[in-house]
Amino acid sequence: xxxxxxxxxxxxxxxxxxxxxxxxxxxxxxxxxxxxxxxxxxxxxxxxxxxxxxxxxxxxxxxxxxxxxxxxxxxxxxxxxxxxxxxxxxxxxxxxxxxxxxxxxxxxxxxxxxxxxxxxxxxxxxxxxxxxxxxxxxxxxxxxxxxxxxxxxxxxxxxxxxxxxxxxxxxxxxxxxxxxxxxxxxxxxxxxxxxxxxxxxxxxxxxxxxxxxxxxxxxxxxxxxxxxxxxxxxxxxxxxxxxxxxxxxxxxxxxxxxxxxxxxxxxxxxxxxxxxxxxxxxxxxxxxxxxxxxxxxxxxxxxxxxxxxxxxxxxxxxxxxxxxxxxxxxxxxxxxxxxxxxxxxxxxxxxxxxxxxxxxxxxxxxxxxxxxxxxxxxxxxxxxxxxxxxxxxxxxxxxxxxxxxxxxxxxxxxxxxxxxxxxxxxxxxxxxxxxxxxxxxxxxxxxxxxxxxxxxxxxxxxxxxxxxxxxxxxxxxxxxxxxxxxxxxxxxxxxxxxxxxxxxxxxxxxxxxxxxxxxxxxxxxxxx
Amino acid sequence: xxxxxxxxxxxxxxxxxxxxxxxxxxxxxxxxxxxxxxxxxxxxxxxxxxxxxxxxxxxxxxxxxxxxxxxxxxxxxxxxxxxxxxxxxxxxxxxxxxxxxxxxxxxxxxxxxxxxxxxxxxxxxxxxxxxxxxxxxxxxxxxxxxxxxxxxxxxxxxxxxxxxxxxxxxxxxxxxxxxxxxxxxxxxxxxxxxxxxxxxxxxxxxxxxxxxxxxxxxxxxxxxxxxxxxxxxxxxxxxxxxxxxxxxxxxxxxxxxxxxxxxxxxxxxxxxxxxxxxxxxxxxxxxxxxxxxxxxxxxxxxxxxxxxxxxxxxxxxxxxxxxxxxxxxxx
Numbered sequence: 140x141x142x143x144x145x146x147x148x149x150x151x152x153x154x155x156x157x158x159x160x161x162x163x164x165x166x167x168x169x170x171x172x173x174x175x176x177x178x179x180x181x182x183x184x185x186x187x188x189x190x191x192x193x194x195x196x197x198x199x200x201x202x203x204x205x206x207x208x209x210x211x212x213x214x215x216x217x218x219x220x221x222x223x224x225x226x227x228x229x230x231x232x233x234x235x236x237x238x239x240x241x242x243x244x245x246x247x248x249x250x251x252x253x254x255x256x257x258x259x260x261x262x263x264x265x266x267x268x269x270x271x272x273x274x275x276x277x278x279x280x281x282x283x284x285x286x287x288x289x290x291x292x293x294x295x296x297x298x299x300x301x302x303x304x305x306x307x308x309x310x311x312x313x314x315x316x317x318x319x320x321x322x323x324x325x326x327x328x329x330x331x332x333x334x335x336x337x338x339x340x341x342x343x344x345x346x347x348x349x350x351x352x353x354x355x356x357x358x359x360x361x362x363x364x365x366x367x368x369x370x371x372x373x374x375x376x377x378x379x380x381x382x383x384x385x386x387x388x389x390x391x392x393x394x395x396x397x398x399x400x401x402x403x404x405x406x407x408x409x410x411x412x413x414x415x416x417x418x419x420x421x422x423x424x425x426x427x428x429x430x431x432x433x434x435x436x437x438x439x440x441x442x443x444x445x446x447x448x449x450x451x452x453x454x455x456x457x458x459x460x461x462x463x464x465x466x467x468x469x470x471x472x473x474x475x476x477x478x479x480x481x482x483x484x485x486x487x488x489x490x491x492x493x494x495x496x497x498x499x500x501x502x503x504x505x506x507x508x509x510x511x512x513x514x515x516x517x518x519x520x521x522x523x524x525x526x527x528x529x530x531x532x533x534x535x536x537x538x539x540x541x542x543x544x545x546x547x548x549x550x551x552x553x554x555x556x557x558x559x560x561x562x563x564x565x566x567x568x569x570x571x572x573x574x575x576x577x578x579x580x581x582x583x584x585x586x587x588x589x590x591x592x593x594x595x596x597x598x599x600x601x602x603x604x605x606x607x608x609x610x611x612x613x614x615x616x617x618x619x620x621x622x623x624x625x626x627x628x629x630x631x632x633x634x635x636x637x638x639x640x641x642x643x644x645x646x647x648x649x650x651x652x653x654x655x656x657x658x659x660x661x662x663x664x665x666x667x
Numbered sequence: 668x669x670x671x672x673x674x675x676x677x678x679x680x681x682x683x684x685x686x687x688x689x690x691x692x693x694x695x696x697x698x699x700x701x702x703x704x705x706x707x708x709x710x711x712x713x714x715x716x717x718x719x720x721x722x723x724x725x726x727x728x729x730x731x732x733x734x735x736x737x738x739x740x741x742x743x744x745x746x747x748x749x750x751x752x753x754x755x756x757x758x759x760x761x762x763x764x765x766x767x768x769x770x771x772x773x774x775x776x777x778x779x780x781x782x783x784x785x786x787x788x789x790x791x792x793x794x795x796x797x798x799x800x801x802x803x804x805x806x807x808x809x810x811x812x813x814x815x816x817x818x819x820x821x822x823x824x825x826x827x828x829x830x831x832x833x834x835x836x837x838x839x840x841x842x843x844x845x846x847x848x849x850x851x852x853x854x855x856x857x858x859x860x861x862x863x864x865x866x867x868x869x870x871x872x873x874x875x876x877x878x879x880x881x882x883x884x885x886x887x888x889x890x891x892x893x894x895x896x897x898x899x900x901x902x903x904x905x906x907x908x909x910x911x912x913x914x915x916x917x918x919x920x921x922x923x924x925x926x927x928x929x930x931x932x933x934x935x936x937x938x939x940x941x942x943x944x945x946x947x948x949x950x951x952x953x954x955x956x957x958x959x960x961x962x963x964x965x966x967x968x969x970x971x972x973x974x975x976x977x978x979x980x981x982x983x984x985x986x987x988x989x990x991x992x993x994x995x996x997x998x
Contacts, residue, residue, distance in 0.1 A: 400759030407753025414745020429887035
């Protein structure tokens with residue numbers, strides 16, 4: 140035994156005698172993580188969160204979260220002598236007088252954008268592959284919670300510098316809060332410490348942004364990752380992979396080296412982008428004053444789709460009994476997002492109700508094999524994309540010389556027509572892909588080699604596919620519609636006829652798929 | 668399942684072909700060297716960062732195509748940091764992929780559901796615990812507990828009361844009173860009607876005691892846009908026309924939708940456009956909404972001139988300016 144081994148052994152023994160950790164650690168180090176590029180998306184989320192914590196901590200050392208008026212005396216000439224809040228002045232100082240400060244600000248902002256993008260990509264991966272199914276519904280809900288928290292945290296974060304753009308964002312936020320019936324005005328006054336913009340919001344959102352919400356984030360992310368650990372990761376179907384096993388590389392050393400290395404890669408890429416690409420140059424916007432605004436005011440992209448919905452809302456207000464209800468704000472900014480996020484959180488249960496499937500699932504679906512779900516996902520993406528386009532309608536209009544009114548009308552009509560249309564098209568595409576799979580399994584792969592038969596006919600030669608590929612193409616389950624009778628065995632009408640009808644309809648639509656290849660069919664082909 | 672294909676042998680994962688580094692000592696050596704080079708590149712990045720931090724002045728700019736002029740110090744620190752991080756990561760991944768064991772292993776899964784015995788025992792334990800508390804029998808404790816918890820919920824809410832003042836009439840009132848002079852913003856100078864030519868647009872604020880010290884919450888509701896047109900351009904009701912002065916019309920600059928500053932005026936069409944959500948107001952028709960999500964015209968300020976010929980408000984706004992709120996009483 141070398142002396143190093145001996146020292147490590149002694150240390151390990153010291154810990155184990157007190158915690159009995161050897162058994163658990165041994166098991167953990169042999170834990171398997173399946174490999175697939177899309178499983179890295181969740182890692183990107185976690186790593187960019189760590190980067191946000193590190194860069195954010197750096198920024199707090201110089202940032203002064205206060206709305207106190209100061210006269211700017213820093214090095215940035217165009218703003219010298221101007222009255223501004225201490226928050227804005229200290230952000231200027233971080234950008235111009237702290238070495239590496241601008242870099243850290245840009246790392247923080249870029250990491251936030253990448254964090255949100257990775258969350259969305261991760262969510263789509265989990266959705267399209269059915270990874271949210273039993274037993275992982277809790278983790279899906281935690282994920283939706285993290286997405287929602289991310290939206291709020293991002294909004295608060297870019298509001299902190301108190302520049303003209305961020306102040307405009309807060310103005311809109313306060314208008315949304317004011318629009319809430321009965322209590323809205325009071326909530327707005329309490330949050331802002333008076334009539335907008337009040338005197339207290341910078342220190343308040345600072346506390347929320349750097350303490351409360353990151354704390355909740357840390358807790359939820361920890362549970363999220365621990366559940367992945369405890370429930371073991373899902374895997375894509377393939378030879379050797381079943382619902383009862385998990386195949387991949389063990390934590391020590393391969394996964395640890397790859398995942399640890401990947402953290403540095405993500406951090407390195409974010410640092411590179413932040414070194415060369417400017418983001419949120421607040422010194423160009425000037426300090427916030429409610430009487431001014433810059434044309435082309437845009438929120439960050441993850442809020443842009445909500446702003447797009449607000450822009451396309453019809454001009455509807457109700458005035459009655461001395462009260463006002465702003466439907467033009469409530470519908471796009473409160474009601475529709477409420478429905479979307481609640482619907483997302485409940486989706487695993489909705490799907491399981493439709494399919495009647497209450498089993499555990501650890502093998503992932505190929506998106507084409509569940510056409511209805513895939514189509515629903517694409518439909519949602521289409522909805523958000525149209526909203527996002529409309530959120531940038533002024534930028535699009537000026538850059539591409541378009542009419543802003545036409546973009547608005549395109550969005551207003553398109554938001555109702557294009558999502559259902561994309562649903563239908565996606566479902567068709569999925570069924571076509573299923574048919575192509577079936578074709579491939581029955582007749583082999585096209586080789587592009589033409590053969591002329593003795594009687595003059597041309598045929599293309601098909602090559603048999605590998606057993607692994609053949610296995611993959613036949614490994615999914617055939618979707619079956621639920622059979623729900625309106626009357627029970629004794630001819631008595633069952634309660635909830637309408638609910639049954641709905642469930643039967645949805646189940647039938649969900650089960651639309653191309654029949655799988657049977658043994659019989661394969662045999663017939665072989666006999667030809 | 669009878670007509671489904673039985674999977675090919677599904678018990679073991681397929682064997683991977685050995686990598687070059689597994690069979691060829693030369694490849695193995697080369698991979699080792701590559702990894703060392705990557706780590707060295709990371710070291711160079713760290714040195715670049717240190718060098719830029721200490722020796723590069725903060726007022727040197729470097730031109731980079733597409734990106735434009737970049738601060739050399741920030742760029743050096745950033746690129747150094749990017750290199751030092753990125754190459755550590757790439758080296759570790761390259762190491763894992765070429766030299767660490769390539770063998771996949773299999774773990775087994777077990778159903779998460781607890782056994783029936785465990786479940787039954789849990790139910791028993793809980794029942795016994797609840798029986799020990801016996802809230803069902805001890806009505807007095809149950810009720811007083813409920814009351815105490817209910818009351819306990821109030822103090823935390825009450826303690827937040829001083830977060831802000833009650834709204835009162837603050838959202839309905841501005842600093843525009845009868846006879847308040849219109850001051851230019853910026854500049855705080857009073858305006859003569861003759862200062863404005865046809866087609867001119869000016870932002871004004873009400874004259875107050877200390878115009879330099881206006882709180883932002885006043886600037887969030889007081890700004891007014893003055894626009895001068897030819898009187899015959901207006902298509903207004905007689906009451907609204909009476910609120911103009913020699914073709915000068917005054918609107919609240921705060922959008923009736925969400926409170927942004929309605930700052931874009933299109934000279935030719937005489938439209939005001941809010942840059943936040945593109946609500947468009949027709950100045951000639953009393954800021955009527957002709958496009959976008961705003962539901963109400965911009966409130967119009969009744970203006971006239973005082974004895975010295977300066978523009979003043981004849982009356983306060985006759986409705987609340989800015990976005991709607993529950994207590995807003997609109998006719």
